[in-house]
Amino acid sequence: MLPEPRNPVKVLEQCQVSPWPSPSSGKPRSLPLTFYDLAFWDVPPVQRLFFYGNADLLGAPEFLLSELPLFEKSLAATLHHFYPLAGKLPCAMREAAPEIVFSDGDSVCLTVAVGDDNFEDLAGDHARDTARLRGLLPPLLRNGSGGGGSQWQCSQDVFAVQLTVFPLAGICIGTTLHHAVCDGSSYAHFMKTWAAIHRCGYGDGRRSTMAVEALPLFDRGVVRDNDGLREVFLSDHRAHAAAGDKRVDECDLAGGTTTELATFRFTDRLLRWLGRQVESETSARRCSPYALACGAMWAGIMRARGRSVSFGFVTGCKPRASPPIPGNYFGNCLGLCRVEEEEGEMEAKQGCLLAAVTASATAIWRAIEGLAEEGRVFRDARGWVRLVREYASARAVTVAGSPKLGLYAATDLGTPWGRPRKVEIVSVERTGALALSESGRDGDGGIEVGLALPRREMEAFRAFYADLLVAAA
Structure with missing residues (x-):
């Protein structure tokens, strides 16, 4: 195994990418978490890495100048259709049931970094120390008081993206997603749409819409809960919190090794x-x-x-x-x-x-x-x-x-x-x-x-x- 470099990732900039154009006024601004969502309320975020090889990529300055604007535009155009990913969730389970809330101007944090590790080695099948991969993943940012009810004393982003450039090798796209927002099927729908928009126009309005095979459906009314599972799950989460139990995502599940x-x-x-x-x-x-x-x-x-x-x-x-x-x-x-x-x-x-x-x-x-x-x-x-x-x-x-x-x-x-x-x-x-x-x-x-x-x-x-x-x- 190659030794871990001293400074494997250097952050170059962070920017906020909002849905563009902003979703219409007729779109719901809050999405209550269903019982399906609440089952994953306190599990660790889902973090994926996508390694794209490109030996012609000279370095970070060239990427920032020519490619980064295209990624920003295609991401903004995709978030127009998947705008809840730019929304917020409360940090803790309180009296009010948690909702994903989107407000005009909300955005996804996009981090741009340059990597000094061995790209080919990182993208291999062999055993690699996970410490070498963590720097390629963006955190979910927390925000102060939202000024609303008690549940908004603290809110958190639900989705974040990082682009890490490896000169003369390629790029890595890292994503972090709060699991209570969606499952792998909905995530794949978003990523497929982003890739299609990026391929066919990088955010050009008409061409971007044509690239979307199926628009996401946000109507919570299609989820039936005849057995009252939502209230059962809310009660279970509140009981764990009242007992002082840590959330699963706060526990050291790896055992510190x-x-x-x-x-x-x-x-x-x-x-x-x-x-x-x-x-x-x-x-x-x-x-x-x-x-x-x-x-x-x-x-x-x-x-x-x-x-x-x-x-x-x-x-x-x-x-x-x-x-x-x-x-x-x-x-x-x-x-x-x-x-x-x-x-x-x-x-x-x-x-x-x-x-x-x-x-x-x-x-x-x-x-x-x-x-x-x-x-x-x-x-x-x-x-x-x-x-x-x-x-x-x-x-x-x-x-x-x-x-x-x-x-x-x-x-x-x-x-x-x-x-x-x-x-x-x-x-x-x-x-x-x-x-x-x-x-x-x-x-x-x-x-x-x-x-x-x-x-x-x-x-x-x-x-x-x-x-x-x-x-x-």
Whole structure:
């Protein structure tokens, strides 16, 4: 591993980018958080990095002069359609239910920096100290008293962007998003729209509108809450606050140790081989690539920690809701799913690599198949807020992102940047989640999984993954 440079990132400037043109007066200025949003109220922000290679990029002065104005204009034009991302949320849960509030003049903070680290190394698959990546991510700024009710004693931005220039190498776009604002599907909708506007006109009004395939839907009326989950979640959050419990995003989920981030690839060939193992060892007629990749990662993490670890994942609820929620709805719409295991089942199979992977993948696939039962995803919904805290405190394995988001293809910026060379969810350092995406390598197929672990656990996991590749060869 390359040593961490003394000053890897130098901030050149910060500017505020407002939606342009400003959203019409008929657009709602406040969006109440639904029960879906409140499930993620106090989890750490979602932080992604997009690495774009460009060896012709001479340096920061050239970027500031020629490219930065184009990024600012295309971002402003995109925020015209996604203006709640320029809004504010209260910092704490108070008597009034939290809302995303947008006021004319609100903006997104755009940080521009220059990096002195090795671009190719940062954008690799191998294990890298996450300290080298943190400087590429923007913070969510907090603001003083908003002058309104008690909940506005402190407000915070919900979205921020950073552009880091690496001379003669490329740029990195870093984003930080408050998870209570939206899920990965809505985030991908925003990023896809920004990339399309950047490609086709850099903010020219008519051409920018033509680039938007589907406008986001902000109508909270499409979310039905017949079971009163919103009030249950509000009550749970207030109870935790009254008891003096820290928010999950304020806890040191990484344990204060040196953490490394690495990417592990599950090609189509490897997934087909894993599928045959599951079919030969169990009664399962098939097992999805998602379950196979997650099962292998789960088994490897348990091997690295030397103990059983719980597993949970999220599932999209737009088609599962009654009535279904439109696909362009902007916000969170995810259900939390716990994978149940028989007592001692996982421990009994840790002696054999393939048996451990098979058991893990099968358990995940059983949980996924169970979601076909109408209403199953909402059966334990009243405990979602407690489940988030329980899994965080236990360092359970969860999942962030999805191959279905297609972020590599969606974020093609056109000339001179093209598609990102690498996409990372760096916030898994804090959440312990698996960062899933489609493979970014042309023709490779399959799934890539980002994983952050303490250094010793990472070494053990890499040995497990190497043994898996040998077995599949």
